[in-house]
Amino acid sequence: MxxxxxxxxxxxGLGLIASSMAHAMKAHGLAGHVAGHARSAExxxxxxxxxxxxxxxxxxxxxxxxxxxxxxAVPVGVMGDIADEIGPHLKQxxxxxxxxxxxxxxxDAVAPHLPAGxxxxxxxxxxxxxxxxxxxxxxxxxxxxxxxxxxxxxxxxTAVARLRALCEGMGxxxxxxxxxxxxxxxxxxxxxxxxxAYTMVGVADDLGxxxxxxxxKYSASGFRDFTRIAASDPTMxxxxxxxxxxxxxxxxxxxxxxxxxxxxxxxxxxxxxxHAYFTRTRAIRRGIIEAGQDTDAPDFGRTPAKAG
Amino acid sequence: MxxxxxxxxxxxGLGLIASSMAHAMKAHGLAGHVAGHARSAExxxxxxxxxxxxxxxxxxxxxxxxxxxxxxAVPVGVMGDIADEIGPHLKQxxxxxxxxxxxxxxxDAVAPHLPAGxxxxxxxxxxxxxxxxxxxxxxxxxxxxxxxxxxxxxxxxTAVARLRALCEGMGxxxxxxxxxxxxxxxxxxxxxxxxxAYTMVGVADDLGxxxxxxxxKYSASGFRDFTRIAASDPTMxxxxxxxxxxxxxxxxxxxxxxxxxxxxxxxxxxxxxxHAYFTRTRAIRRGIIEAGQDTDAPDFGRTPAKAG
Numbered sequence: 001m002x003x004x005x006x007x008x009x010x011x012x013g014l015g016l017i018a019s020s021m022a023h024a025m026k027a028h029g030l031a032g033h034v035a036g037h038a039r040s041a042e043x044x045x046x047x048x049x050x051x052x053x054x055x056x057x058x059x060x061x062x063x064x065x066x067x068x069x070x071x072x073a074v075p076v077g078v079m080g081d082i083a084d085e086i087g088p089h090l091k092q093x094x095x096x097x098x099x100x101x102x103x104x105x106x107x108d109a110v111a112p113h114l115p116a117g118x119x120x121x122x123x124x125x126x127x128x129x130x131x132x133x134x135x136x137x138x139x140x141x142x143x144x145x146x147x148x149x150x151x152x153x154x155x156x157x158t159a160v161a162r163l164r165a166l167c168e169g170m171g172x173x174x175x176x177x178x179x180x181x182x183x184x185x186x187x188x189x190x191x192x193x194x195x196x197a198y199t200m201v202g203v204a205d206d207l208g209x210x211x212x213x214x215x216x217k218y219s220a221s222g223f224r225d226f227t228r229i230a231a232s233d234p235t236m237x238x239x240x241x242x243x244x245x246x247x248x249x250x251x252x253x254x255x256x257x258x259x260x261x262x263x264x265x266x267x268x269x270x271x272x273x274x275h276a277y278f279t280r281t282r283a284i285r286r287g288i289i290e291a292g293q294d295t296d297a298p299d300f301g302r303t304p305a306k307a308g
Numbered sequence: 309m310x311x312x313x314x315x316x317x318x319x320x321g322l323g324l325i326a327s328s329m330a331h332a333m334k335a336h337g338l339a340g341h342v343a344g345h346a347r348s349a350e351x352x353x354x355x356x357x358x359x360x361x362x363x364x365x366x367x368x369x370x371x372x373x374x375x376x377x378x379x380x381a382v383p384v385g386v387m388g389d390i391a392d393e394i395g396p397h398l399k400q401x402x403x404x405x406x407x408x409x410x411x412x413x414x415x416d417a418v419a420p421h422l423p424a425g426x427x428x429x430x431x432x433x434x435x436x437x438x439x440x441x442x443x444x445x446x447x448x449x450x451x452x453x454x455x456x457x458x459x460x461x462x463x464x465x466t467a468v469a470r471l472r473a474l475c476e477g478m479g480x481x482x483x484x485x486x487x488x489x490x491x492x493x494x495x496x497x498x499x500x501x502x503x504x505a506y507t508m509v510g511v512a513d514d515l516g517x518x519x520x521x522x523x524x525k526y527s528a529s530g531f532r533d534f535t536r537i538a539a540s541d542p543t544m545x546x547x548x549x550x551x552x553x554x555x556x557x558x559x560x561x562x563x564x565x566x567x568x569x570x571x572x573x574x575x576x577x578x579x580x581x582x583h584a585y586f587t588r589t590r591a592i593r594r595g596i597i598e599a600g601q602d603t604d605a606p607d608f609g610r611t612p613a614k615a616g
Contacts, residue, residue: 245577
């Protein structure tokens, strides 16, 4: 057990990320008291039942009272409304962070509502599963995952260092970068891949000549990996694309250009170009395994089948 | 142990699929003798060292002598040359099958070289990992996976039934369909998803404004699932796209059309259309889990990190 890093933490939103933070902070003694609020009465009841918060509150304003750290863990599209609501109730000297997948839009929506004397340290834990809601959290979600912080020019260094210590206490590695670069990096590594996966699954679902039952039965041939990421929370992803519009459209444009080049190679029978392209992409995979961001276990067959 | 289904099986090519078949046939006593051949001397040496074949031969012609079942487990592009070489050496009454990911092109390349009295039952096990070569095989690769057979109109039913029994003995489920339908189904569930994954990884690799090190570090946000399938064998995939050209281009056209519609929804800020699309794709994911073709374990964090 470490000493608590914050005496009182308020979690606004009690989904996968917030509930995992609550479990992790409890497991490592990082917070003296964890207060929670969710808009849905059902989520509040589940949180109370599981007990990962010390107190559950009916309003965000009540949850943030006296909190040293406030974590906005709601869809990007409602961050501004929440900030507007809690602004007058924030403790002087408190730090506010968020866990949104887009950073510039969150800064634009939240910062104007925060009073002077409150530190804003936008953040983004690069961790998740395809599940959502207060039952989906677990304490080790952040272990060996990256947590990006995008502090403003006006943010005090001590506030950033303290939040960094909390993230590291939950097992994460922390990097700092500016919000615009964050949004471009995530457009490449997350937002565009998700859009493409959603599209591919949508095409398969809509194709009269191949039945859904066939798509499902034969999905182990590659399609399965797309459906995993295309099963993520629809509201979260709608907001990501609406708020990181420019970077996503930029990367989508590059993607389409490359896809057309490969399509042309197929049409013209240019086997040499295809082979060279497919060889180059193997190197990135090796880098990811070496960096500890995936295992090299051949789990196309998935662990249960191989153990059987 | 079952009784052997074939007295003598010849594996031509000793990569992931063939070595897994050898391990599985031995584990379940499905073949009296397993003969093997690979073009590369190194692969033959590894096969001999591991011992998954009872005999390893320098030429395909020698390997198939006396075999009751011959399995062509080589890239689709060289199936025709192999069939030409082994045709005169096949035992009367033998069955020839293959494990290629494309079926009509294999039939066109192989069938003309097979003598009368030899049964051809083209096949495709929908199982694999992103690894290749004789060291990558394991006995349970086919457990609960689908093995598609696309017999010709002239193939004898008894030959199909016997091969089906072998596949089922290795743990697979067997379906039969015609070659053209197979090629369309696989264009949807496998070939187009692979091409898209290769493209996305290529875009990330080639983007000056985001470093490869950033792409690798932050890959857990979705990109990682693409790199897994984009690390598959380049020669195999080149041949797939060159030989299943029409169906792949057909599905790619549909994909591009849908992608442009989503891109337009992003550009115009149509959140309702995005949310509806992302909700629909969740249902297919549920179907895949219910069909036992994936687990519902939230392994975006991958098992090792969660156990840690």
